[in-house]
Amino acid sequence: MRLRSPDFWSGLALAALGGYTVYTARGWEYLGQDGPGPGFFPLWYGIAMLALSLLLVVKSGGEAVSWKGAGRAFATWGAFAVSVVLLKLAGFVVGFAALTFFMVAVMYRRPLAVAALVAIGTTGAFYLIFPLALGVQLP
Amino acid sequence: MAPKIAFLIALSLAGSAFAQGFKPTRTVEVVVHTGPGGGSDLLARAVATMIEKEKLLPVRMQVVNKAGGGGAVAPAYLAEKAGDPHTLGFFTGVWLTNPITTDAAKVTLKDLTPIARLVLEPALIAVKADAPYKTLSDFTTAAKEKPGQLKQSGGSVTSRDNVVRQLLQRSSSARWAFISFPGGGERIAALLGGHVNMMVIEPAEAGEHIRAGNMRVLAQVSERRLSGFPNVPTLKEAGFDVPAVPQVRGVVAPPGIPPANVAYWEDVFRRLTRTASWKKYLDDNQFEDGYQNAADLSKFYDDFTGTMRGILQEAGVKIVR
Amino acid sequence: MEIFGGLLQGFALALQPVNLFWCFVGVFLGTIVGIMPGLGPPATIAMLLPLTFLMSPASAMIMLAGIYYGAKYGGSTTSILLNVPGESASVVTCLDGYQMARKGRAGAALGIAAIASFIAGTVGVLGLMLVAPPLARFALAFSSPEYFGLMALGLAMVVLLAGRSMVKALLAMLLGLWLAGIGTDLFSSESRFTFGSLELLSGIDFVVVAIGVFAIGEVLANMEEATPAEPLPIPKGLRNLLPTLQDLKDCRFAFAQGSVLGFVIGVLPGAGSTIASFISYGVEKAFSRRREQFGTGVVEGVAAPEGANNSETGGALVPLLTLGIPGSGTTAILLAALVLWGFKPGPLFIADNPSLFWSLVASMYIGNVMLLVLNLPLVPIFAQVLRAPAYVLFPIILGVSIVGVYTTSSSMFDVACLAAFGLLGYLMRKLDYPSAPLILGLVLGGAMERALRQSLMMSDGSLTILVARPISAVMLSFALLILLIPVFSKANAWRQKLLS
Numbered sequence: 001m002r003l004r005s006p007d008f009w010s011g012l013a014l015a016a017l018g019g020y021t022v023y024t025a026r027g028w029e030y031l032g033q034d035g036p037g038p039g040f041f042p043l044w045y046g047i048a049m050l051a052l053s054l055l056l057v058v059k060s061g062g063e064a065v066s067w068k069g070a071g072r073a074f075a076t077w078g079a080f081a082v083s084v085v086l087l088k089l090a091g092f093v094v095g096f097a098a099l100t101f102f103m104v105a106v107m108y109r110r111p112l113a114v115a116a117l118v119a120i121g122t123t124g125a126f127y128l129i130f131p132l133a134l135g136v137q138l139p
Numbered sequence: 140m141a142p143k144i145a146f147l148i149a150l151s152l153a154g155s156a157f158a159q160g161f162k163p164t165r166t167v168e169v170v171v172h173t174g175p176g177g178g179s180d181l182l183a184r185a186v187a188t189m190i191e192k193e194k195l196l197p198v199r200m201q202v203v204n205k206a207g208g209g210g211a212v213a214p215a216y217l218a219e220k221a222g223d224p225h226t227l228g229f230f231t232g233v234w235l236t237n238p239i240t241t242d243a244a245k246v247t248l249k250d251l252t253p254i255a256r257l258v259l260e261p262a263l264i265a266v267k268a269d270a271p272y273k274t275l276s277d278f279t280t281a282a283k284e285k286p287g288q289l290k291q292s293g294g295s296v297t298s299r300d301n302v303v304r305q306l307l308q309r310s311s312s313a314r315w316a317f318i319s320f321p322g323g324g325e326r327i328a329a330l331l332g333g334h335v336n337m338m339v340i341e342p343a344e345a346g347e348h349i350r351a352g353n354m355r356v357l358a359q360v361s362e363r364r365l366s367g368f369p370n371v372p373t374l375k376e377a378g379f380d381v382p383a384v385p386q387v388r389g390v391v392a393p394p395g396i397p398p399a400n401v402a403y404w405e406d407v408f409r410r411l412t413r414t415a416s417w418k419k420y421l422d423d424n425q426f427e428d429g430y431q432n433a434a435d436l437s438k439f440y441d442d443f444t445g446t447m448r449g450i451l452q453e454a455g456v457k458i459v460r
Numbered sequence: 461m462e463i464f465g466g467l468l469q470g471f472a473l474a475l476q477p478v479n480l481f482w483c484f485v486g487v488f489l490g491t492i493v494g495i496m497p498g499l500g501p502p503a504t505i506a507m508l509l510p511l512t513f514l515m516s517p518a519s520a521m522i523m524l525a526g527i528y529y530g531a532k533y534g535g536s537t538t539s540i541l542l543n544v545p546g547e548s549a550s551v552v553t554c555l556d557g558y559q560m561a562r563k564g565r566a567g568a569a570l571g572i573a574a575i576a577s578f579i580a581g582t583v584g585v586l587g588l589m590l591v592a593p594p595l596a597r598f599a600l601a602f603s604s605p606e607y608f609g610l611m612a613l614g615l616a617m618v619v620l621l622a623g624r625s626m627v628k629a630l631l632a633m634l635l636g637l638w639l640a641g642i643g644t645d646l647f648s649s650e651s652r653f654t655f656g657s658l659e660l661l662s663g664i665d666f667v668v669v670a671i672g673v674f675a676i677g678e679v680l681a682n683m684e685e686a687t688p689a690e691p692l693p694i695p696k697g698l699r700n701l702l703p704t705l706q707d708l709k710d711c712r713f714a715f716a717q718g719s720v721l722g723f724v725i726g727v728l729p730g731a732g733s734t735i736a737s738f739i740s741y742g743v744e745k746a747f748s749r750r751r752e753q754f755g756t757g758v759v760e761g762v763a764a765p766e767g768a769n770n771s772e773t774g775g776a777l778v779p780l781l782t783l784g785i786p787g788s789g790t791t792a793i794l795l796a797a798l799v800l801w802g803f804k805p806g807p808l809f810i811a812d813n814p815s816l817f818w819s820l821v822a823s824m825y826i827g828n829v830m831l832l833v834l835n836l837p838l839v840p841i842f843a844q845v846l847r848a849p850a851y852v853l854f855p856i857i858l859g860v861s862i863v864g865v866y867t868t869s870s871s872m873f874d875v876a877c878l879a880a881f882g883l884l885g886y887l888m889r890k891l892d893y894p895s896a897p898l899i900l901g902l903v904l905g906g907a908m909e910r911a912l913r914q915s916l917m918m919s920d921g922s923l924t925i926l927v928a929r930p931i932s933a934v935m936l937s938f939a940l941l942i943l944l945i946p947v948f949s950k951a952n953a954w955r956q957k958l959l960s
Contacts, residue, residue, distance in 0.1 A: 006891045014631055021638060028650055036916055038645040038652055041909045049634040056627050073886055076683040081879050088872045100855040118852055126859055175506030181796050188510060209644045209661040243658045290918060295646050318917045319646045324729040324785040332600035334918060347784050347806020
């Protein structure tokens with residue numbers, strides 16, 4: 001059991017989920033009048049999840065994961081999440097253009113002009129293809 | 140007598156004059172709770188086509204699919220569109236029963252603006268052609284002898300199929316199992332394959348199987364005999380004094396729209412139900428004309444949900460409101 | 461030979477210019493629909509229904525069917541090039557197809573997908589033509605216990621998808637099962653794991669998870685390097701632009717079993733092309749000599765699922781046309797269309813409308829040829845998509861994913877879920893959890909639970925129903941055998957160590 005190894009933590013997280021599932025499943029009918037109730041399956045796969053994830057925690061000893069680039073990936077994900085919010089508030093054009101701009105400028109360190117161009121170009125393309133040509137709604 | 144008639148004429152003239160106060164000016168959105176191809180979706184599309192053909196509206200109707208939430212997303216969406224005169228929704232029985240059984244389904248028909256009830260979809264009670272039951276009583280007698288052994292295929296536990304089962308069980312003191320299948324195709328396959336003994340099926344679905352000799356109909360779940368099934372007894376005629384639970388479909392509008400709009404929409408749909416294309420549509424699909432105006436629909440809603448609550452509780456479904 | 465006569469009559473109708481035209485329109489539209497993630501045949505067909513009143517029912521049916529199987533051809537394109545499943549059934553194609561693209565063999569992957577689809581599509585039509593009625597009766601014998609056996613068999617495939625850590629693969633599968641459990645229980649109307657959210661009452665759409673985990677996860681993983689050398693190698697030379705003869709030879713078994721399995725599974729009402737492609741992939745992997753290489757870009761890994769999801773369309777038409785029972789979402793709409801045009805689908809449909817049936821069958825042969833001709837030359841063109849610089853390509857992938865998800869459901873909630881699953885996909889990648897078992901669990905979990913509960917209801921609680929019936933017993937034994945494969949191979953390795 002290697003504390004700090006990624007398997008350890010993910011195993012723990014899954015064990016928590018498994019435990020939660022088992023706990024919630026106890027609250028539902030296990031075996032109803034006509035057959036297994038809603039609690040039947042979740043109980044069993046919850047137990048399986050719990051058992052296997054604990055096994056993983058004990059066994060954990062995978063190679064350490066290189067978290068080097070992770071910061072950039074998380075940042076991109078953050079931008080994606082923000083753009084989803086923007087999508088809801090301001091629509092596809094704004095949200096997507098912002099995301100593209102961020103990705104090109106920040107992630108790829110291209111000059112700002114290029115970033116703006118790409119952002120506008122791709123957003124425009126999407127706008128042309130989807131709502132106009134295909135009649136499909138965009139957020 | 141004459142003054143009364145004159146008064147009524149004056150009133151209706153005033154009413155229609157009132158209705159002239161509202162006319163849609165852009166495409167009307169019709170919200171349904173199914174995806175493309177679902178029951179409500181097809182009805183909405185058919186209605187839109189008919190309205191266009193009969194020129195009952197100056198604008199187009201566009202179907203908007205808001206599936207999800209077990210049918211609860213669509214009413215919630217409508218509720219959000221309060222006051223919007225260019226949105227309508229097509230409701231079905233599920234809109235009425237969801238708030239009873241599901242916590243998260245908060246929007247009831249009363250929270251929206253009822254416009255009209257359009258169709259009642261009757262159903263048939265069918266068994267496989269080689270089954271030993273010739274009448275519904277045969278089936279219930281057999282079920283009484285072997286409680287829980289006979290099986291019925293149907294939709295979810297809150298669906299009309301199960302409601303009919305609950306009512307019949309109560310009336311005949313028999314008990315048989317209910318097996319849920321998410322798709323109509325699977326239910327029919329289960330019956331034809333001999334895996335279940337009986338099912339509640341829509342006339343349109345059953346027609347061809349009966350013609351091919353694979354299915355036999357024991358009774359019809361409707362108040363009057365359908366034109367396509369003149370020789371099949373209704374539930375009452377078969378000796379079961381239970382209400383013929385219909386599957387209903389109709390029109391609602393978002394909350395907070397002015398009475399002039401309600402009158403306008405009522406008028407449009409009333410005229411729709413008088414057209415020949417509507418009658419043909421009902422005929423083709425074996426639906427019953429269940430037209431009710433807004434006021435009657437409101438009352439129907441109260442009666443229906445009250446009955447449903449009782450039945451579902453008996454069926455062992457958790458009631459939340 | 462009335463089949464022959466019917467077929468001739470069908471070809472006579474199908475080869476008429478107007479029908480050829482609509483067939484082309486159908487397959488072309490279908491290909492586009494398949495390429496677009498999220499937009500699928502059911503929605504497209506529903507949108508086109510009003511248009512169909514302007515043409516003869518035969519032409520309309522030909523066109524709509526063309527959309528149906530055409531979409532399966534197109535679905536592989538984005539799966540291979542961008543790791544975005546264009547169609548739910550194309551998820552499995554992402555596994556090896558995208559890996560082939562990464563190795564510079566995108567063209568070969570696309571080409572094999574088209575060829576496998578053609579072969580399987582043709583087999584599917586042959587099946588529809590020759591064995592439809594008896595197969596339909598067989599399908600009726602299939603009910604919940606058999607479905608359970610089938611699903612169990614499918615889930616047992618996880619063993620074959622495992623990769624290095626069996627424990628992690630199983631955990632991924634269990635997570636998939638858990639995700640499948642979210643929503644309203646069919647049998648009791650109890651809401652499970654919905655945390656009070658309205659949108660979760662219907663569960664999580666599998667497409668959202670698939671696109672999130674595969675596409676978004678992939679993009680995020682790629683973001684780690686500031687300046688990647690080249691996102692994907694551009695296929696150079698004929699060897700990589702089209703499949704080689706060696707590729708075709710390798711895929712012999714895949715072509716055969718993909719076609720047959722896909723067709724048979726398609727006939728079963730309720731079992732869809734996603735299940736068909738998973739099982740075909742699993743079978744291919746089980747019998748392949750280079751099974752450890754699956755997942756790294758093996759050509760049979762593309763041929764098998766692509767074939768299966770194409771012949772499945774032929775199979776799904778069997779219950780529709782011979783019994784009037786729709787087996788999938790798209791066939792349900794086709795059923796509605798037939799009713800709308802005034803037909804009565806049912807057991808007597810073919811007998812009553814021979815010209816419609818045979819012209820449809822003939823048009824499917826023609827359509828498959830059209831699609832092959834349409835798709836193969838496009839392969840090198842599509843492969844050039846990869847030329848785009850990373851900073852243009854990846855935002856486009858994200859955009860396509862968002863649009864794809866939004867068009868299916870018009871729900872921002874689903875787009876938010878997309879973000880969540882994208883993060884999950886990235887983490888799974890980092891932590892070395894295989895993503896295929898997750899999808900497998902999600903797809904099969906719900907169906908398996910339903911099948912088990914239905915079976916137990918049928919048998920009044922006795923589990924013996926699962927083995928008492930021959931078909932389900934056979935499937936469960938297969939499932940068991942598959943589960944024992946790792947035990948066998950470990951035992952073999954052990955034995956060899958002892959002997960050496």
